[in-house]
Amino acid sequence: MFLTMNRFKVRKQATDQFEDLWSRRDSHLKLVPGFLAFHLMRGPDHGDYVLYASHTTWKNRDSFENWTKSEAFRSAHKGAGDARDLYLEAPTLECFLTVQSLIN
Numbered sequence: 001m002f003l004t005m006n007r008f009k010v011r012k013q014a015t016d017q018f019e020d021l022w023s024r025r026d027s028h029l030k031l032v033p034g035f036l037a038f039h040l041m042r043g044p045d046h047g048d049y050v051l052y053a054s055h056t057t058w059k060n061r062d063s064f065e066n067w068t069k070s071e072a073f074r075s076a077h078k079g080a081g082d083a084r085d086l087y088l089e090a091p092t093l094e095c096f097l098t099v100q101s102l103i104n
Contacts, residue, residue: 001036001098002058005089009088015042018086028072029056034047034063049088061097
């Protein structure tokens with residue numbers, strides 16, 4: 001399994017707008033081969049920003065990389081730069097390969 005995580009430093013006064021934007025966004029992920037799950041997580045308040053993380057889980061790295069080269073990816077990210085003022089800085093992408101899993 002392969003997990004990707006984007007971390008967003010969202011300006012404190014923009015959290016409602018950020019969450020609304022994500023709830024209305026069509027990610028096109030459900031149609032992508034190898035996609036397993038998506039979660040948008042709200043983290044701690046750091047005073048001038050609130051930390052958010054989006055997690056996607058994939059069957060493998062190739063599935064994720066194929067998605068980043070697809071029309072679905074381009075459609076899902078169309079206009080992403082329009083919301084630039086919601087963030088303190090550009091999102092940070094981190095990728096992880098599963099080395100151990102415990103599932104309840």
